[in-house]
Amino acid sequence: MTSTKTISRRQALKGSLALPLAAGMGSLTTGTGPASATGRTSSLVAYFTRTGNTRLIATQIARAQGATLFQIVPRDPYPEDYEEQVAQAEDERRRAYLPPLRGTVPDFDGFDTVYLGFPIWGTTAPSVIRSFLRAHDMSGKRLAPFVTHGGYGLGSSLAVVAEQAPGARLADAFSKECDQERETLREVTQWLDGTAR
Template identity: 70%
Template sequence: MTLTAFISRRQALQRSFLLPIVAGVSFAATSAEPTAAGRSATVLVAYFTRTGNTRLIATQVARALDATLFQIVPAAAYPEDYEAQVAQAEDERQRGYEPPLQAMVPDLDSYETVFLGFPIWGMTAPSVIRSFLSQHDLSGKTLVPFITHGGYGLGNSLAVIAEHAPDARLIDGFSKQCDQERETLREVTRWLESVEIGR
């Protein structure tokens, strides 16, 4: 892909964020199998999501760039309970554990640019992202992150990407604050304390 083509695609992407998300975008909700969102054979949009916020951005990027969409899925699913998931993520982070993936990107060599999306967990990238980067050689590829977070910023996530993909060309990406689940749970707890049931 030429620099001019890449810039024009970036401009198209910026414009597309102003458009509503529409139905019909192809993505794997529970599978790691890649799906073609359009015609481009050189752009991959790989993402990990838990609540769906990152998926929303991923599908928009894939649609705008006519790219291939790939959902990063751990072989063993994280707990659905938020607090249990936080505890497991923290344990994995402290141990440096990289969980196995459900599937790998086929024909990775055919992609020149990889958009990589994920939420911030514990002020860093989730362990499953470390797994993805460790198991996929992105040498020589342009790597563009897009990151969701709960209000505390990106933490050391960009350093994690740079460390695990040292030979990729890492460029500025996109980040967005999304709903903070922990604060929501606190608000619900405070509310429940004021609810009088059977008193």
């Protein structure tokens, strides 16, 4: 009798998500969909993640849209310990501190659409998102936020995005209370279908 090992959907997704990170944090990875004649896509998926939930959505968007993927990474990493990270995030927000980034997007002007992903921290966008938006001129670009949260909703995050990217054309945001990957992927696909116009 032959034994077969079953790989869970979670294990398969984790394995596939590691691939874009091989290029290194803060670097660009191009999706597998259609690109321009120059080999460059006109869409960028920029995301910040702590636990990987936002990365899951970012990777799906990049794959579905043939977009370039960029992970937003602070120059100085946030603490691994959750309580320390929460305390640092609250301190940054209170002081209106903009943490320096490890890198910015090269040739950012060439992108027409930016999908911007982040988790909710303390009912708003993390300070590193403010840093990213300040470092990149969103004027005239279509900006589509996608947000993960633990059940408390979007808070003031969309107001932060609108304030930091005043010249952008804001698309409806996608938000997801993180639970099962399968449900997340299904809902992201529906959202992408609606933003294709």
